[in-house]
Amino acid sequence: MKHFEFSDSMLDTGALHASVEHxxxxxxxxxxxxxxxxxxxxxxxxxxxxxxxDLAIKEGERIVAEAITRFGIHNARCVHxxxxxxxxxxxxxxxxxxxxxxxxxxxxxxxxxxxxxxVPIWKKEHYTNGDSGWVNCERCAQAPEHTHSHDHAxxxxxxxxxxxxxxxxxxxPDYSRQITLASVGLEGQRKIRAAxxxxxxxxxxxxxxxxxxxxxxxxxxxxxxxxxxxASNLHRQTIYSLADCGRPKALLAAERIxxxxxxxxxxxxxxxASEKNLTALSEAYDILVDCSDNFSTxxxxxxxxxxxxxxxxxxxxxxxxxxxQVIRPNGACLRCLWPKATxxxxxxxxxxxxxxxxxxxxxGSLQALEVLKLxxxxxxxxxxxxxxxxxxxxxxxxxxxxxxxxCAGRTCQRIPQPLLTSDTEPLELLARPLQLYxxxxxxxxxxxxxxxxxxxxxxxxxxxxxxxSLISKPQQLDSNSRYLLLCSRGQRSLAATKAVRAAGISxxxxxxxxxxxxxxx
Amino acid sequence: MIIVEIQYYALLREQAGxxxxxxxxxxxxxxxxxxxxxxxxxxxxxxxxxxxxxxxxFSQWDVALQNGQRIxxxxxxxGG
Numbered sequence: 001m002k003h004f005e006f007s008d009s010m011l012d013t014g015a016l017h018a019s020v021e022h023x024x025x026x027x028x029x030x031x032x033x034x035x036x037x038x039x040x041x042x043x044x045x046x047x048x049x050x051x052x053x054d055l056a057i058k059e060g061e062r063i064v065a066e067a068i069t070r071f072g073i074h075n076a077r078c079v080h081x082x083x084x085x086x087x088x089x090x091x092x093x094x095x096x097x098x099x100x101x102x103x104x105x106x107x108x109x110x111x112x113x114x115x116x117x118x119v120p121i122w123k124k125e126h127y128t129n130g131d132s133g134w135v136n137c138e139r140c141a142q143a144p145e146h147t148h149s150h151d152h153a154x155x156x157x158x159x160x161x162x163x164x165x166x167x168x169x170x171x172x173p174d175y176s177r178q179i180t181l182a183s184v185g186l187e188g189q190r191k192i193r194a195a196x197x198x199x200x201x202x203x204x205x206x207x208x209x210x211x212x213x214x215x216x217x218x219x220x221x222x223x224x225x226x227x228x229x230x231a232s233n234l235h236r237q238t239i240y241s242l243a244d245c246g247r248p249k250a251l252l253a254a255e256r257i258x259x260x261x262x263x264x265x266x267x268x269x270x271x272x273a274s275e276k277n278l279t280a281l282s283e284a285y286d287i288l289v290d291c292s293d294n295f296s297t298x299x300x301x302x303x304x305x306x307x308x309x310x311x312x313x314x315x316x317x318x319x320x321x322x323x324x325q326v327i328r329p330n331g332a333c334l335r336c337l338w339p340k341a342t343x344x345x346x347x348x349x350x351x352x353x354x355x356x357x358x359x360x361x362x363x364g365s366l367q368a369l370e371v372l373k374l375x376x377x378x379x380x381x382x383x384x385x386x387x388x389x390x391x392x393x394x395x396x397x398x399x400x401x402x403x404x405x406x407c408a409g410r411t412c413q414r415i416p417q418p419l420l421t422s423d424t425e426p427l428e429l430l431a432r433p434l435q436l437y438x439x440x441x442x443x444x445x446x447x448x449x450x451x452x453x454x455x456x457x458x459x460x461x462x463x464x465x466x467x468x469s470l471i472s473k474p475q476q477l478d479s480n481s482r483y484l485l486l487c488s489r490g491q492r493s494l495a496a497t498k499a500v501r502a503a504g505i506s507x508x509x510x511x512x513x514x515x516x517x518x519x520x521x
Numbered sequence: 522m523i524i525v526e527i528q529y530y531a532l533l534r535e536q537a538g539x540x541x542x543x544x545x546x547x548x549x550x551x552x553x554x555x556x557x558x559x560x561x562x563x564x565x566x567x568x569x570x571x572x573x574x575x576x577x578x579f580s581q582w583d584v585a586l587q588n589g590q591r592i593x594x595x596x597x598x599x600g601g
Contacts, residue, residue: 052530052593054577116599120574122531123599134532136597 003076004060006051008083011090022074025097029104031112033092035085039135043128047085052120056080063114070228070246071107073098078111080121102231109243172263175217188376189217193263195375196220198285200273200301202253203227204236204350204360205291205315205367211239212368214257220265221257222285225250226272236350236357273297278304287374288312289367293350296480302327302334303415313370315363319353320392322363325401326370331384332401335414339404359391416441416482416507427497429484429509431517434460442484445470445477447492448515456515458486467492474503483508490514522547523588527558531596537562551575552582555594571595 001019013032020028035047064076076096085091094111098104115121123135178184195218199206202225213221229237229245229252239256240249250268257266271277273292282288282304290301290312298314305312305327314334315324327333350360366387373380381398388397406413429437434444444462446453447470467487470476477483477500485493485500485508493510500508511517528541537558548554551573558564572595573580586592 050531050534052528052574052595055574055579055593055595058577059579118598120530120593120595120598122596124531134535134596135599 001077002057002061003064003078004057005079006053006056006082007079008081011079011081011093013090013093016077016079016093016095020075020077020095020097022097024099025074026099027101027104028095028097029101029108030096031092031094031108032090033112035087035089035091037087039125042125042131044087044125045128046087046126047091048124048126049080049082049085049091050122050124051080051082053082056119056121059119060115063111063118066114067096067107067111071098071103071110073103073107076107076111078115080115080119082121106231106242106245110246113243173215173217173261178216183378184376191375192217192372193219195287195371196222196285197287197289197371198222198224198282199289199291200224200278200297201291201293202237202249203233203291203293204317204355204357205364206253206289207237207239208361208364209289209291209368209371210253210257211260212365213371214261214264214266216368216372217261218264220267220285222267222269222281223250223253223257224269224271224273224281225253226270232351236355236360238357238361273300275300275303279307282308282310286310287371289371290314291364291367299334303412306333306335306412306415311374313367313374315367317350317355317360317363319355320359320390322359322366322389322391323386324363324366324370324389325386326374326380326384328384330403332403333412335412336404336407337386337401339414362391363389414441416480425506427494427501427510428490428512431490431511431513433518434458434462434486437484437511442482445483445485447485447487447496452488456488458515462486467496470496471499474500474505477505477508479505479507481507485510486515488514488516490517523586523590525554525586525589526591527554528591528593530593532566533562533564533594533596536564546586549585550583551580551586551592554586554592555582558594566596570597 017030037044060078064078067073067076074097078092078094080092081090092112092115094108096104096108098107124132125135126132175189179186179189197213197218197220199209199222202210202223206225210221210223227249229240229247229249231242231245234240234242240252244252248270250270254266254268257264269281273281274297278300288301288305288310290298292298292301298316301312302314309329311329312327313324314327315322325334384401385398386401388399404414437444438460444460446458446462446464447467449466453464465476483500485496487493490510490513493514497508497510522545524543524545526541526543529537529539534540546554546557548557552568555568555571555573568582573582574593574595575584576591
């Protein structure tokens with residue numbers, strides 16, 4: 001069955017409906033577009049549709065296929081009329097069958113919206129006064145300066161980059177309500193305009209951060225998020241629309257910001273923030289705002305801020321509680337509070353533990369406030385602190401965050417050394433007292449068998465994995481840690497190191513000569 | 522010199538007075554070709570309000586044209 005077709009005669013909705021029926025489907029949604037008797041204040045008598053059929057069918061098939069994969073629906077179909085149509089006639093029909101109603105509605109909406117934007121079909125309206133006109137063509141011919149798109153390829157794909165010109169000629173929000181504050185004024189507004197803020201995560205925390213900062217007039221806003229919008233996000237991520245489910249959040253958020261405030265230079269990055277890209281991404285920004293939902297990103301943001309001497313505003317939520325911390329150059333960082341980076345999966349995120357929408361909204365609003373306070377140099381608590389908020393009891397606690405003693409007067413000592421090692425990185429490290437390696441952050445792995453362990457027990461923190469077990473399954477190591485592999489003479493540990501490196505875990509070394517070099521004979 | 526087939530739809534078809542033509546041209550790109558026919562027929566739409574398709578696929582304006590291609594200039598659409 002074709003998913004997208006044209007018809008030059010009246011559509012049979014009964015037959016169309018039957019063609020998407022599916023026994024596994026629990027729901028069906030349909031959209032019908034009819035010929036209406038007026039448009040833009042003019043009285044319409046009849047319509048003509050014209051299509052570039054070869055390309056239109058290709059593009060239409062693509063749209064329906066996109067809807068089927070994005071929304072996981074069973075079947076979908078769209079038929080569009082061409083030729084002359086009278087008032088009240090059915091011009092376009094979309095039908096979707098799916099397991100549940102939510103994706104049926106969303107997919108149906110998606111198909112008709114994309115068809116309208118992307119498929120080369122033109123509508124000519126004949127008016128009661130005898131006049132006629134091509135819809136859209138005439139309008140842009142009259143006002144070309146308002147419909148320019150600089151990116152030709154995107155003309156038919158949601159033209160979001162066009163200037164959002166208000167009918168009254170407004171180009172930007174009116175900032176007078178914040179400029180009135182004595183501590184802001186015109187000078188403060190200039191500082192806000194000059195600021196460059198990178199927001200990591202466009203979810204529950206990111207939604208209020210992005211909209212409030214864009215509204216305030218931040219000059220440059222970067223958005224990093226690799227996720228697509230899901231219907232389960234909407235209760236707390238209210239900058240989005242149901243119809244946008246399935247599309248990348250970074251791009252959706254960028255569209256939202258452009259329509260809220262065209263003055264903002266908004267830069268979406270559809271990628272996952274990690275220690276691999278954060279340094280490069282952060283370079284062009286002054287303040288990082290961590291709105292991510294996982295520990296590895298949160299610590300990576302912290303580490304990038306510390307290394308690049310940037311400020312960061314980090315927040316997280318757990319059910320009815322939240323935490324927020326501002327990280328300043330040479331102040332306390334996340335690793336002062338948590339020397340061992342928390343591993344993902346140990347504490348539930350919103351998807352696992354559940355959350356009420358206002359909780360991340362409140363924490364995200366606080367993050368936006370802290371960012372503005374940093375930019376405007378507004379008073380803040382003198383000491384660096386972690387703020388804990390319990391939104392059930394409405395209690396706020398401030399815990400003083402002290403810079404770790406070992407980092408006093410120098411750069412953070414707790415950030416793991418770059419984990420990516422090159423091919424030339426030696427496989428072996430010199431035999432030294434094991435406690436030194438433990439202090440330097442290595443995880444020690446004892447590869448010896450039970451008998452050897454019993455004969456020469458280790459007296460420092462370590463894990464035990466048999467050499468053969470590690471060689472056959474090197475993935476059991478965590479790529480975010482640094483490992484020193486140990487055996488009696490350094491042979492098995494060298495073999496295991498090679499296997500571990502080959503599995504893509506680059507931060508593993510063998511201790512040269514093995515334990516025989518460091519333990520008393 | 523190459524020969525291409527050009528197809529016009531909607532407003533462009535009406536302004537050109539024809540729906541298609543075979544044309545000999547020195548235009549190197551779709552953009553140059555559009556400027557040529559725009560001069561000839563006085564099209565009211567500028568190229569940045571249009572999309573272009575070459576051999577039934579959306580294309581960039583600066584792609585080099587080849588002999589025998591089918592070029593379609595696509596005005597803003599209004600399906601649905």
